[in-house]
Amino acid sequence: MRSTFHDLEKTIRRRRTADPSQSYVAKLTARGRGKIAQKVGEEAVETVIAAMASDREGVVGESADLIFHLMVLLADLDIPLDAVLDELDRREGVSGIAEKAARPKD
Numbered sequence: 001m002r003s004t005f006h007d008l009e010k011t012i013r014r015r016r017t018a019d020p021s022q023s024y025v026a027k028l029t030a031r032g033r034g035k036i037a038q039k040v041g042e043e044a045v046e047t048v049i050a051a052m053a054s055d056r057e058g059v060v061g062e063s064a065d066l067i068f069h070l071m072v073l074l075a076d077l078d079i080p081l082d083a084v085l086d087e088l089d090r091r092e093g094v095s096g097i098a099e100k101a102a103r104p105k106d
């Protein structure tokens with residue numbers, strides 16, 4: 001799992017500076033962070049729509065689109081994927097209910 005994501009991260013980082021006529025990553029990167037973020041939002045909505053239609057095949061495809069575009073956004077922010085994976089590792093075994101209950105009250 002980590003290697004699939006790491007291989008994709010390397011490819012995305014390499015393709016950022018490719019010829020935009022030959023590379024979707026380069027083309028999207030050239031359109032700016034706002035456009036990349038917009039694509040993440042669109043793919044998230046498309047995933048939700050597929051889920052609500054119980055379209056399992058659609059959810060798989062849209063989830064791949066969502067993860068891919070999120071990784072393009074992370075690369076644009078120069079945030080290593082490991083920062084996200086480490087955060088998930090840190091949370092492992094911590095119940096979301098318990099974590100929320102332990103948050104400081106404001």
Ligand SMILES: N=c1c2ncn([C@@H]3O[C@H](COP(=O)(O)OP(=O)(O)OP(=O)(O)O)[C@@H](O)[C@H]3O)c2ncn1[C@@H]1O[C@H](COP(=O)(O)O)[C@@H](O)[C@H]1O
Binds near residue numbers: 015024026
């Ligand atoms: N995983 C993906 C991947 N998933 C989806 N897409 C592309 O994402 C685009 C999404 O299409 P949309 O119609 O939603 O978006 P759009 O064409 O920008 O349209 P607008 O929203 O701008 O109107 C399509 O061109 C898909 O092919 C991807 N493009 C590339 N990758 C990976 O990135 C690598 C590098 O790709 P290139 O940079 O194109 O060489 C590839 O080898 C793949 O591993």
